[in-house]
Amino acid sequence: MSSFAxxxxxxPTISLDRFDRENLHARAYFLSHCxxxxxxxxxxxxxxxxxxxxxxxxxYCSFVTKELLLNNPKYAFWEEYIVALELxxxxxISLVDEASGEKEExxxxxxxxGHCPGSVMFLFEGxxxxxxxxxxxxxxxxxxxxxxxxxxxxxxxxxxxxxLDSTFYDPRFYQIxxxxxxxxxxxxxxxxxxxxSSHHVVWLNCKxxxxxxxxxxxxxxxxxxxxxxxxxxxxxKMPEILSYVTTDRRTQIHACRxxxxxxxxxxxxxxxxCTAADGTPLRIISIKPSTMWFGERTKKTNVIIKTGASSxxxxxxxxxSYSEIKDFLSYLQPVNIYPSVIPIGRTLAExxxxxxxxxxxxxxxxxxxxxxxxxxKRCRVERPTYGNTHKPDRCSCCTCLQVTLRLNDMSLVSxxxxxxxxxxxxxxxxxxxxxxxxxxxxxxxxxxxMDCTESNDEEEEEEEEHEGQGDAKPAKEENCHAPKWEDxxxxxxxxxxxNSQSHSxxxxxxxxRMTGSxxxxxxxxxxxxxxxxxxxxxxxxxLSNHSSQNMDSCLPDTLILAPEQREQGNVRTSxxxxxxxxxxxxxxxxxxxxxxxxxxxxxxxxxxPESKVPQPDELLQLYRKLASGEELPI
DNA sequence: GCGATCAGTT
DNA sequence: CACAACTGATCGC
Numbered sequence: 001m002s003s004f005a006x007x008x009x010x011x012p013t014i015s016l017d018r019f020d021r022e023n024l025h026a027r028a029y030f031l032s033h034c035x036x037x038x039x040x041x042x043x044x045x046x047x048x049x050x051x052x053x054x055x056x057x058x059x060y061c062s063f064v065t066k067e068l069l070l071n072n073p074k075y076a077f078w079e080e081y082i083v084a085l086e087l088x089x090x091x092x093i094s095l096v097d098e099a100s101g102e103k104e105e106x107x108x109x110x111x112x113x114g115h116c117p118g119s120v121m122f123l124f125e126g127x128x129x130x131x132x133x134x135x136x137x138x139x140x141x142x143x144x145x146x147x148x149x150x151x152x153x154x155x156x157x158x159x160x161x162x163x164l165d166s167t168f169y170d171p172r173f174y175q176i177x178x179x180x181x182x183x184x185x186x187x188x189x190x191x192x193x194x195x196x197s198s199h200h201v202v203w204l205n206c207k208x209x210x211x212x213x214x215x216x217x218x219x220x221x222x223x224x225x226x227x228x229x230x231x232x233x234x235x236x237k238m239p240e241i242l243s244y245v246t247t248d249r250r251t252q253i254h255a256c257r258x259x260x261x262x263x264x265x266x267x268x269x270x271x272x273x274c275t276a277a278d279g280t281p282l283r284i285i286s287i288k289p290s291t292m293w294f295g296e297r298t299k300k301t302n303v304i305i306k307t308g309a310s311s312x313x314x315x316x317x318x319x320x321s322y323s324e325i326k327d328f329l330s331y332l333q334p335v336n337i338y339p340s341v342i343p344i345g346r347t348l349a350e351x352x353x354x355x356x357x358x359x360x361x362x363x364x365x366x367x368x369x370x371x372x373x374x375x376x377k378r379c380r381v382e383r384p385t386y387g388n389t390h391k392p393d394r395c396s397c398c399t400c401l402q403v404t405l406r407l408n409d410m411s412l413v414s415x416x417x418x419x420x421x422x423x424x425x426x427x428x429x430x431x432x433x434x435x436x437x438x439x440x441x442x443x444x445x446x447x448x449x450m451d452c453t454e455s456n457d458e459e460e461e462e463e464e465e466h467e468g469q470g471d472a473k474p475a476k477e478e479n480c481h482a483p484k485w486e487d488x489x490x491x492x493x494x495x496x497x498x499n500s501q502s503h504s505x506x507x508x509x510x511x512x513r514m515t516g517s518x519x520x521x522x523x524x525x526x527x528x529x530x531x532x533x534x535x536x537x538x539x540x541x542x543l544s545n546h547s548s549q550n551m552d553s554c555l556p557d558t559l560i561l562a563p564e565q566r567e568q569g570n571v572r573t574s575x576x577x578x579x580x581x582x583x584x585x586x587x588x589x590x591x592x593x594x595x596x597x598x599x600x601x602x603x604x605x606x607x608x609p610e611s612k613v614p615q616p617d618e619l620l621q622l623y624r625k626l627a628s629g630e631e632l633p634i
Numbered sequence: 635g636c637g638a639t640c641a642g643t644t
Numbered sequence: 645c646a647c648a649a650c651t652g653a654t655c656g657c
Contacts (some may be wrong), residue, residue: 001648035647035649037647148657205644207644208649208650277657288644290645293645304640320646345646
């Protein structure tokens with residue numbers, strides 16, 4: 001359940017998913033999805049009154065969320081104040097202080113969050129940096145890399161802060177089977193039951209919340225049927241869903257509800273009251289979608305668990321697992337991460353500490369082996385407008401382009417940034433693989449997150465048949481210390497590695513965090529002063545043997561840095577994009593040893609009319625002067 | 635009487 | 645098995 005107070009440090013004049021207290025004074029409201037715990041205060045009379053006296057305050061959300069919200073008469077008054085935004089279409093919004101007229105511009109982009117119909121993340125881009133508010137989300141591993149608007153050209157945008165759905169950000173919830181795997185299990189169970197006779201029916205015991213719709217559509221497709229629900233009104237403008245639901249009770253799959261549905265079920269009645277068709281009693285099973293989680297190395301899992309003679313629980317999650325969140329964060333590498341949910345049994349301080357492992361590390365000088373020198377003083381380049389399909393590699397916090405004499409070194413910069421990726425994520429066990437065995441002792445598996453796992457590297461070793469398998473095992477265990485929660489809080493603290501980080505692409509330092517006004521109550525970090533960053537060397541060392549899936553997938557790119565390879569594909573790509581963007585601006589790339597053919601293509605800048613081509617001896621003199629540090633007449 | 639809040643339940 | 649919402653008790657306006 002979200003405990004987010006509604007405001008972000010960077011843009012405190014907007015409120016998200018909270019509409020009470022201080023949020024009443026916001027200049028703009030954002031609703032990520034239509035679940036009640038994200039709508040606190042949304043039907044309050046105070047807010048209603050504020051809207052009536054305001055000319056500029058609006059509520060921004062997706063079209064689907066707007067539809068779902070207005071379907072509830074309690075929120076109908078919002079109609080004229082809602083602005084629905086298209087997904088993945090950056091939109092500029094003016095944040096106006098109506099008393100003073102003061103104005104701030106921010107660009108917001110809605111990104112599909114995979115939590116329930118209409119659910120989105122909000123990406124804000126403005127003077128205080130790029131900030132991602134995730135709302136509630138379910139991303140599978142690798143999903144972040146597929147979202148174009150989290151990227152700028154070929155690079156991930158520089159994210160100052162992520163306000164994170166941390167519902168399962170706890171190693172206990174290491175893996176949650178993927179949607180596909182869960183769905184497959186449910187389809188199988190339903191198939192086995194309803195195929196027996198037309199009196200065999202299934203009751204999907206879903207909670208009163210949006211988010212199960214994809215289950216309905218998949219079941220509907222698979223069995224060519226509709227699912228019985230209490231009401232269709234909320235879906236009336238959503239043909240994708242509407243065609244799969246019905247209020248006709250004569251169907252074998254029900255997701256209807258009743259306050260006493262469990263009692264009904266005990267009495268062999270469906271929540272809608274159905275108990276027999278044509279005089280023959282129904283044979284009902286209930287399937288309750290519930291979250292199931294498994295340890296890091298657990299291979300024996302089952303997405304369906306029988307809980308009674310005709311009751312089942314089926315794995316289902318609205319939220320990303322620990323490993324999915326880690327994958328997401330290690331891809332984005334934000335400077336700050338703020339949890340919006342505290343997992344049960346944990347404290348804010350604990351979660352905050354654990355999240356710091358996933359924050360971008362402060363520039364670690366020992367890693368800055370090479371810094372390209374010789375940057376030319378150059379003109380400022382206009383940022384291309386949104387929608388430009390040929391974006392240059394560019395630092396997203398400023399307008400500078402990464403124009404250096406050696407463009408191919410940009411690859412190195414990128415890799416250096418990637419090597420700062422938070423470590424410690426062990427690759428989760430493939431669920432597809434693991435589901436082949438049936439075990440339901442979830443208590444046992446839930447604790448297996450402490451176990452070791454094979455990293456990809458180790459798997460490669462096995463493939464190469466280095467040693468006998470018996471020998472390989474102890475080595476593995478030594479290298480393999482999956483983090484347990486306790487590890488993070490019982491060890492010595494290190495110094496802060498989180499504060500401002502220089503962008504390795506330019507000399508501009510990213511905007512410092514903690515800028516702008518802060519309301520202590522809203523933004524309390526519960527951090528003792530001077531104790532910002534706190535992880536033990538022991539932990540770091542043990543974690544360094546793990547690399548996330550994401551990291552692993554990046555590593556092959558690192559190899560491209562071999563000089564002979566860099567001069568091939570990479571340079572060409574960089575050059576092309578630079579040319580396109582700079583188009584006539586000062587740009588004099590100089591490669592180490594330029595061949596004639598390269599010279600003709602890479603130095604495509606006309607000479608000054610009065611200039612002449614320097615002779616070799618003149619050049620030699622010039623180089624000597626340069627080498628001795630003499631000033632040159634320019 | 636209405637709404638907010640909390641604890642308990644599903 | 646920790647989703648999110650509903651129910652009922654209590655309190656304040």
